[in-house]
Amino acid sequence: MATDKPKLAVHKFSSCDGCQLALLNLGEPLLALPGLVDIVHFAEAGPNSPDETVDISLVEGSVSTPEDIERIQQVRQNSRLLVSIGACATSGGLQALANFADRHAWMASVYTDPENIQVLDSSDPISKHVKVDLQIQGCPVNSGQVIGVLRDLLSGVAPRPEVHSVCMECKRKGVICTMVTKGVPCMGPVTLAGCGALCPAAGRGCYGCYGPAEQLNDRSITDRFEQLGLDAQAVLRRFRFIANSAAGFKTASEGLRGDSDG
Amino acid sequence: MQQSAKIERQPGFLPRSDLQQLLDGIVQSGYQVLGPVVQDGAIQLKAISDATELVKGVSNVQEPGHYRLQQTAGERLFDWNHGPQGLKPLCFAPHEVLWVEQKDPLSFAARLPEVKPTAVLGVRACDLSALAIQDRHFLHAGGADPHYRQRREQLLLIGIDCAHSAASCFCASTGDGPSVNQGYDIGMSELDEGFLVWSGSDKGKAVLERVALTTPQTEQLEQMNSQSEQAAGEQQRKLSKPEELMRLYQRLEHAHWQQVADRCLGCGNCTAVCPTCFCYDTQHEVSLDGQSAQNVRQWDSCFSASHSSMGGFKVRGDILSRYRQWLTHKLAGWQEQQGRIGCTGCGRCITWCPVGIDLTKETDTILWEGSLDE
Numbered sequence: 100m101a102t103d104k105p106k107l108a109v110h111k112f113s114s115c116d117g118c119q120l121a122l123l124n125l126g127e128p129l130l131a132l133p134g135l136v137d138i139v140h141f142a143e144a145g146p147n148s149p150d151e152t153v154d155i156s157l158v159e160g161s162v163s164t165p166e167d168i169e170r171i172q173q174v175r176q177n178s179r180l181l182v183s184i185g186a187c188a189t190s191g192g193l194q195a196l197a198n199f200a201d202r203h204a205w206m207a208s209v210y211t212d213p214e215n216i217q218v219l220d221s222s223d224p225i226s227k228h229v230k231v232d233l234q235i236q237g238c239p240v241n242s243g244q245v246i247g248v249l250r251d252l253l254s255g256v257a258p259r260p261e262v263h264s265v266c267m268e269c270k271r272k273g274v275i276c277t278m279v280t281k282g283v284p285c286m287g288p289v290t291l292a293g294c295g296a297l298c299p300a301a302g303r304g305c306y307g308c309y310g311p312a313e314q315l316n317d318r319s320i321t322d323r324f325e326q327l328g329l330d331a332q333a334v335l336r337r338f339r340f341i342a343n344s345a346a347g348f349k350t351a352s353e354g355l356r357g358d359s360d361g
Numbered sequence: 362m363q364q365s366a367k368i369e370r371q372p373g374f375l376p377r378s379d380l381q382q383l384l385d386g387i388v389q390s391g392y393q394v395l396g397p398v399v400q401d402g403a404i405q406l407k408a409i410s411d412a413t414e415l416v417k418g419v420s421n422v423q424e425p426g427h428y429r430l431q432q433t434a435g436e437r438l439f440d441w442n443h444g445p446q447g448l449k450p451l452c453f454a455p456h457e458v459l460w461v462e463q464k465d466p467l468s469f470a471a472r473l474p475e476v477k478p479t480a481v482l483g484v485r486a487c488d489l490s491a492l493a494i495q496d497r498h499f500l501h502a503g504g505a506d507p508h509y510r511q512r513r514e515q516l517l518l519i520g521i522d523c524a525h526s527a528a529s530c531f532c533a534s535t536g537d538g539p540s541v542n543q544g545y546d547i548g549m550s551e552l553d554e555g556f557l558v559w560s561g562s563d564k565g566k567a568v569l570e571r572v573a574l575t576t577p578q579t580e581q582l583e584q585m586n587s588q589s590e591q592a593a594g595e596q597q598r599k600l601s602k603p604e605e606l607m608r609l610y611q612r613l614e615h616a617h618w619q620q621v622a623d624r625c626l627g628c629g630n631c632t633a634v635c636p637t638c639f640c641y642d643t644q645h646e647v648s649l650d651g652q653s654a655q656n657v658r659q660w661d662s663c664f665s666a667s668h669s670s671m672g673g674f675k676v677r678g679d680i681l682s683r684y685r686q687w688l689t690h691k692l693a694g695w696q697e698q699q700g701r702i703g704c705t706g707c708g709r710c711i712t713w714c715p716v717g718i719d720l721t722k723e724t725d726t727i728l729w730e731g732s733l734d735e
Contacts, residue, residue, distance in 0.1 A: 131649045250647050259644065262666040263629065266715070270633030271455035271660055275401040275445055278715050279428050288628035288715045302401065313666045314627035314680050322624075323426075323716050 105253065106153040107132075108140035110174050112160025112167050113194055113222060117239040118185035119143035119159055125242045132246075135253060152177045155252060157245065158231075161187040163194060163222040175229035180252060183225040184245055186238035190310060190345035193238075195222040198344055199352075224344070233258060238308040238341045241293045261293050264312045265305050268296040277304055284324045286337055289315050289347075306340060311347030321355065331356040367542045372550070372557035373574025374581060377436065380412045383558065384482075386571035392480035392517050395451075397444070399430060404444035406451075406481060415482075416441070423527035423708065425717025439483055439551045442527045445713060447488035447636035448481065452512045453495060456659040459508065459643065464652045472655070473511050480517040484545065486538030487530075487707035489520055491636030493544050497699055498639045508658075517564055520545030524588040526595040529708030531721055534599035537705040539592035550585040557585050598711075598721040601728055603702050606692040608728060613685065617726045622681035624716050629662030631710035631718070632687065637703045642667065663687050692724065 109119060123129065123144060132138065139151045149170075156178035162171055175181055186192050197205060198221045206213040225231050235244055244261070251258040265287035269276065274296050277283040285304035287296070293309045317338065324334045338352040375383060387394055388410070396409040397416050404416060421441040422429045433440055458472045499509035520541035523530075532538030541548050546565030550557040557577055560566035600606070632638040642661035647654040661668055664683045669676035677683050695703035704720070711719050 128649045134650065246649055247646070250649055250651065254647065254651065259667075263662070264627070266628040266630045267633060267660065267662060267665070270630065273405075273446070273450065273455070275403045275405075276428075276630070276713060276715070279426055279713055280402040282427075285715070288626040288630070312627070314664075314683075316624075316626050316680065319624045319626055319716055 104135065104137045105155065106139050106151065107136040107249075108149070108151065108153040108156045108174075108178070109138075109143070110140065110149065110156055110158045110160075110170075111142060112158065112171065112188065112225070113163040114160030114185065114187040114192065116143055116159070118188075118237075121239040121242045122157075122245060125246065128246055132249075136249075149174075150177065154179045155249070156181050158183045158188050158225050159185050161190075161192045161194060161222045161224060162228050163219055164217055165219065166217070168219075168228055171225060171228050180232045181225070181229065182233045182235065182248060182252075183231045184235045184237075184240045186236065186308065186310060186341050186345075187222075188225045189234045189236050190224050190342050190348075191222045193341055193343070195344035196339065198222060199339065222344075236261075236291055236310040236342070236345075237293050241295070244293060261291055262313055263292040264288055265290045265292050265294070265296050265299070265309070268292045268294075269299050272296055272300065274300045277302060278323075278327070282327050284327050284329055284333075284337065286320070288312070289317065289320050307337065307348065308341045310342035310345040315347035315351065317347065317351030317354075321351070368545070368548065368559075368561045370548060370557075370559045372548075372559040372577055372582065372585070373569075374555060374577040375558050375572065375574055376555040378555075379573070380438075380556065382572050383556075384410070384412055386568050387480045387482075387517065387519075389571055390517075390568045392478045394480045394482055396482040397439075397441070402430060403428060404430070404441050406444070406446075409482075420525065421527055423529040423712040425529065425711050425719050426714055427717070428712050435553065437524075437551055437553070439521050439523075439549075440525060442523055442525070442530060443485050443488065443707060443709070445634060445709070447707065447709070448484065448492045448516075448518075449495065449636050449638075451479070451481065451516065452492070452509050453499065453639060453641075453660075454508065454512070454658075456657065457508060459656045459658050461655045462653065464654075471507070474508060476512050476515045478515045478517065480519060482519045482521075483549075484518050484520045484541075485523060485707070486520065486541045487532045487535075487705040488636050489518065489541055489544035490532075490535075490537035490705040491707065492518075494637045494699065494701070494703060494705070495639060517547075517568070518545045519547045519549060519565075520561070521548075522550040522585065522589055523592045524551060526592045527708065527712075528597050529711040530596050530706065531598040531600055531708060532706030533593040533596050535702065535704055535706035539596075540589040550588065552581055552584055552588075557581060598708065598719075600692075600702075600704065600706065600721055600724065603696055605728060606702060606724070607696060609689045609693045609724070612727050613689070615727045615731060617723065617730070618681050618685050621684055621718060621723050622679070624718055625664075625680045625684050626715060627664045627680045627683060628715065629664040630713050630715060631720075632662040632664060633660060634709040634713045635691075636707060636709070637691075637705065638662075640668065663690075688720070688724065688727075 286307035287305035395406040499506040523539035545561040691703040
């Protein structure tokens with residue numbers, strides 16, 4: 100059905116579908132979406148026309164196979180604006196942990212016929228292969244942020260990126276600092292806000308799912324983690340987790356003494 | 362609102378067992394009561410109705426990047442110093458809708474908070490001073506902030522002298538504590554056997570008319586004063602005098618700024634816990650259908666990238682310049698703008714800094730070590 104509405108596609112690459120599910124979990128606001136855009140492709144929700152030309156593509160997942168490369172180039176060609184959403188699309192995702200190891204040795208140890216698996220030597224963010232107009236970090240993304248970005252794009256204004264640390268979310272919500280009151284190592288000070296301080300609000304340290312904050316002082320937080328009793332390997336794993344290949348966290352972990360994974 | 366003069370004390374005595382009388386008097390005067398309770402390992406202000414809900418026999422250890430509660434042997438209710446926040450969130454909300462708009466037909470409406478009259482029990486001298494500073498900022502003549510004012514006007518403040526100081530406290534050197542001296546409606550000092558209680562305003566006086574106070578013993582008054590001296594004497598940290606702090610402007614290229622920046626995480630915790638920091642950001646949140654929007658204000662921090670953003674350019678692009686901005690503004694710039702330093706010696710920025718950066722030590726190093734640039 101042809102309409103004048105802007106066309107939207109939601110594409111999936113190497114990922115767990117969690118960011119698409121986060122969008123579907125929006126509830127009521129989601130019902131307004133078809134009134135504003137023509138959703139031509141969103142396999143998790145039903146529409147399945149991946150090759151259509153669209154105004155906005157939301158892209159979930161990392162590029163990790165030769166087929167992914169071809170497909171993302173096609174998506175780029177078909178999209179006026181391309182927004183990568185989530186840790187996989189913006190930094191390579193959890194699967195990028197294999198970038199730090201010998202993935203072929205790993206595959207051989209798991210699969211009986213690893214030669215049947217077509218995989219690139221690294222899992223990379225969308226931006227490594229094509230021009231990305233906007234990135235939204237998070238694992239999964241904060242669907243409110245995604246909807247906010249869509250609204251801004253539909254209105255023709257530049258979306259405002261999140262700039263605070265998770266600590267600011269804790270303080271605004273009145274969440275008591277786990278690091279200061281319990282000595283629990285927390286990535287909050289060096290992690291970008293967006294999750295609503297989910298883990299600290301449950302009394303746990305932040306895992307850094309949203310990736311590096313704008314000013315990343317990894318040396319200082321490393322020193323603090325060591326003072327709180329983490330050994331070198333444990334400190335390394337704080338950076339080398341969900342957003343392991345995000346620029347700041349990757350550089351941070353590569354400079355650490357515990358870097359003997361693989 | 363000008364900082365009020367020091368209140369003359371005319372204390373009456375309230376036995377420990379009669380504290381409920383005071384709470385009842387406050388409630389009968391139409392207030393809900395926020396009192397100190399332990400939650401998530403820290404002293405927090407929560408709604409209470411009964412004196413037995415109050416934290417009892419607890420003191421606090423506060424050091425750089427470190428906060429712990431400890432059991433004490435005694436019955437005292439106020440042997441701790443303060444929790445993670447002062448009065449700031451009660452007046453300057455961390456996140457609030459300022460106004461809403463509809464597109465069709467176009468309309469705008471202010472969204473003022475609905476606030477119940479609220480009494481806060483156990484407010485410390487540093488936080489009363491900080492509130493006076495925030496009042497000057499948010500309620501200045503001709504530009505009063507209606508949201509702040511709405512909340513502020515509903516407060517009844519019951520101040521309490523500190524009988525002890527935490528290691529991170531330095532209010533004696535800023536002249537703001539450890540005893541309450543202004544800005545409260547009811548003042549209190551805790552003794553082993555009970556409380557000395559006095560009014561600090563007409564509102565407070567009206568409440569105390571409902572409470573049976575007896576004439577205190579001379580020894581009790583002496584103990585009140587000696588506790589205060591003891592608390593001041595316990596303070597391990599101090600800040601230089603205001604006129605000395607103005608010299609920070611001559612130390613902008615001091616090598617120590619970089620040493621602080623090497624440790625600073627740029628997370629903004631110090632600004633969020635500071636009871637005087639007032640920076641905020643407003644954002645326009647448009648509904649998905651584009652038919653309505655709300656203007657939202659939330660706490661910002663001079664450690665965030667957007668704070669110094671002008672026309673797409675970040676004036677302060679690194680942690681060094683952001684920390685320097687925060688400290689020089691707090692300790693020197695405020696003197697020019699507000700007639701006093703923007704620090705009341707509560708020490709929260711020291712306690713709640715994840716890496717324990719120490720405002721007093723960093724300031725001393727920058728002021729007093731190395732040579733002047735001039």
